[in-house]
Amino acid sequence: MREFPNPEDQMEVLCRGCEKILTPEELRQKLAERRPLRVKLGVDPTSPDIHLGHTVALAKMRQFQDLGHTGVLILGSFTAMIGDPTGRSVTRPQLTKEEVLANAATYQEQAFKVLDFERTEVVFNGDWFFKMSYEEVLRLNSLVTMQQMLQREDFRERIERGHPIRAHEIQYPIMQGWDSVMVRADVELGGTDQLFNVLVGRDFQAHQGQPLQVAMLMPILVGTDGTQKMSKSLGNAIGVTEEPEQMFGKIMSIPDSALRQYYELLLGETLDPNAHPMEQKKNLAYRIVARFHSHAAAKAALDNFVTRFSKRDLATAELPKFTPPPNLSTTALSLTAAAYESCFGLTPSRSEIRRLIQGGSVQWNGKKLTNPNATISITDGGVLKLDKIRAVRIIPQKS
């Protein structure tokens, strides 16, 4: 049996960065029991990737693990199909069982970039919810009131605006609460927006005669737009599996105003108010890339960033290579379209590319191409800049 550090020392580490703890006193008491606490974090595999926003709570769980506690990672194989209505003004699209399970697999793998495998229990809430009878569901429902459920900000707002709330949506907090009972959670981690759901868990535990879980809520990380919560569906997320270059770039593009928050939530550090924001951002980007890839990758990404964007030296920068197929017409339009597709997997319509070119986005060796139909005489190593952040190096096919 492992020796746990003294509860007060643990408190010091664990409370750091938390926005809200209900209640610190309860946590202290649990720590004083000197046993491994069961620390719950529920994630819904609604999309296959996790992003930096998710890692905030994962990192907190890791801190618990490093102190000897047990992380209980609940993959919401069932709840993902319902969709958490938290912070939503629209009903979530429901996923199929297959989609959810596939997502769960990759999700799990990614979570272990942060978590300690040895001290993690992974469970699927479908294990109990898929088996529940209607009768049991009703019984569970009778434990809460409609008014409690509808008190939630997001529901209230929808009611006010005349937007529909489907009956299944109010089940979400109920299910999340039941999860806590099923895993006998001592602590539940989540973002501040999870307060309501976590409290339902406490009610259920009380009802079942279990000790109440402590709620530890982390601030919500904003996305690359610096305003809204990081979320894949809002398109402002930085995924943990993104390529080093891309990850680095996205971090560089966050507004300065979000920098402090990123430092606190991702690095657990306070920002030096005297340092230049850009330098701090580079430091942040470097460390995040190093965390999810490697120091070598981070160094390379930094160097390339400096060459490409600070020195604006596309000629020597590391760029994706593009070899135009032999039968491809060498007009600006066709070449750009092919480069987007083969190097970035993007398939903008030809009209869209035409507009980009006419708008001056596309450059060939530093010169704007404004005529979509102009023919480009390809040279070995020539640089085709597609837009603000994308460029490719042309390598003609050897004949």
Add this chain to the structure above:
RNA sequence: GGGUAGGUUCCGGAGCGGUCAAACGGGGCGGACUGUAAAUCCGCUGGCUUACGCCUUCGCAGGUUCGAAUCCUGCCCUGCCCA
């Protein structure tokens, strides 16, 4: 079940027989500036086309008309009030 108001392009929201690929705002993208920041200014924002132009879109299906997002019929969906 009854009454009533609605369903428009990513979102909000105009349009109410031709001049509508559809005002305006937001968001997004691009350009200038810059630190891939912020602010500001400018442009773009259905598809195909070198272009004239053609094609698909206004909940769904039919219909009336030379012509429909706009009128008619049926259906589906949503809010609100009543039960």
